[in-house]
Amino acid sequence: MSEAVLMKGNEAIGEAAIRSGCRHFFGYPITPQTELSAYMAKKMPKIGGTFLQAESEIAAINMVYGAAAAGVRAMTSSSSPGISLKSEGISYIAAADLPCVIVNIMRAGPGLGGIQPAQSDYFQATRGGGHGDYHLLVLAPNSVQEMACLTAEAFNLSEEYRIPAMILGDGTLGQMMEPVDFSLVPEPVFAEKPWAANAMRGRGAQNVVKTLYLSPEELEATIIEREKKYDIVRDSLQRYEAKFIDDADIILCSYGITSRIVETAVRELRNEGIKAGIIRPISLWPFPEKIFKRVRPKAYLSVEMSTGQMIEDVKLACECKAPVYFTGRTGGIIPEPSEIIDKVREIHREVC
Numbered sequence: 001m002s003e004a005v006l007m008k009g010n011e012a013i014g015e016a017a018i019r020s021g022c023r024h025f026f027g028y029p030i031t032p033q034t035e036l037s038a039y040m041a042k043k044m045p046k047i048g049g050t051f052l053q054a055e056s057e058i059a060a061i062n063m064v065y066g067a068a069a070a071g072v073r074a075m076t077s078s079s080s081p082g083i084s085l086k087s088e089g090i091s092y093i094a095a096a097d098l099p100c101v102i103v104n105i106m107r108a109g110p111g112l113g114g115i116q117p118a119q120s121d122y123f124q125a126t127r128g129g130g131h132g133d134y135h136l137l138v139l140a141p142n143s144v145q146e147m148a149c150l151t152a153e154a155f156n157l158s159e160e161y162r163i164p165a166m167i168l169g170d171g172t173l174g175q176m177m178e179p180v181d182f183s184l185v186p187e188p189v190f191a192e193k194p195w196a197a198n199a200m201r202g203r204g205a206q207n208v209v210k211t212l213y214l215s216p217e218e219l220e221a222t223i224i225e226r227e228k229k230y231d232i233v234r235d236s237l238q239r240y241e242a243k244f245i246d247d248a249d250i251i252l253c254s255y256g257i258t259s260r261i262v263e264t265a266v267r268e269l270r271n272e273g274i275k276a277g278i279i280r281p282i283s284l285w286p287f288p289e290k291i292f293k294r295v296r297p298k299a300y301l302s303v304e305m306s307t308g309q310m311i312e313d314v315k316l317a318c319e320c321k322a323p324v325y326f327t328g329r330t331g332g333i334i335p336e337p338s339e340i341i342d343k344v345r346e347i348h349r350e351v352c
Helices: 009-019 034-047 057-069 080-095 122-126 144-161 171-175 216-236 256-271 310-318 337-351
Strands: 004-008 024-027 050-053 074-078 101-108 114-117 137-139 165-170 177-181 240-243 250-253 276-281 283-285 299-304 324-328
Touching (some): 004 009, 009 034, 009 074, 009 101, 009 144, 009 165, 009 171, 009 177, 024 057, 034 050, 034 074, 050 057, 057 074, 057 080, 074 080, 080 101, 080 122, 101 144, 114 171, 122 165, 122 283, 137 144, 144 165, 144 177, 144 216, 165 171, 165 256, 250 337, 256 276, 256 299, 256 337, 299 310, 310 324, 324 337
Parallel strands (some): 074 101, 137 165, 250 276, 250 299, 299 324
Antiparallel strands (some): 101 114, 137 283, 240 276
16 A cells, blocks of 8 residues: 655655664754654654764764664764764774664765755765775665665665665755655565674673774784675675666766756757766665676766766776766755756767
């Protein structure tokens, strides 16, 4: 039965998390994700869950660390500068191989920047953000429906692989309202957690969750073993949406809210005879490089709300078999379809 309701993106994430079995939320308010914290503050006490507004972002992520180590589903959310403060704790959680979900509703930066939407945290999300050799699973929705669906997926995948997962949205997606059908949201799949530090529970020895290895050889062996897990994830969890790519001369690459603007531009370009296509990465890590190896356009165009970050992954994925161009806006400005169309026309004159 359909359960479609009109919700803000931030609220859809919260509801999907609750339906996915999350009963522990630790956060700190920051625009433009505060509605998510407010939603959890209202809902958690009613279902026997824990909502705690920590004294800082640093405290919040370390509370997630503790809850995740105990084997429960835990979550935090913030926006760009808040995620920077959480980065050390995120590195610890990754080093302890703990599952959890971290939400970043991006705002303009660097520094305090502004509260308008942006996509300038791509490097921070896909390159870890903190110190050391580690990765996060990074999922990028482009609708309120996907905010809900990918949140549920994030919990399931994070638990399956014991890798922290990040939902990378932006201020537009967090604040906009769209219908959400919760019957389409994946059901929770709970993994066994024999590693959890949750008392003896019939075990012969205590479980210890740690990230400190005084022996360089032991630390290297641990990192290499974790890298094998990352290799499995790279091969099996590449997510994307592709349209009009079979005959495309120019393929536009974008994610999140920008991809919706790009689709409008591509349909107009097709109407005027320019063979444009779209690859929308849904998993930003692992980046969906396999699809780039199946297509042979004359050029790519990366469209971002930044000065150009995902473009580096596009270049790596296409292995320099076609030129990669860039267009975008930053500072909280959303690109117009007309700007994208003009850039594609310019590229078309150059390569076609």
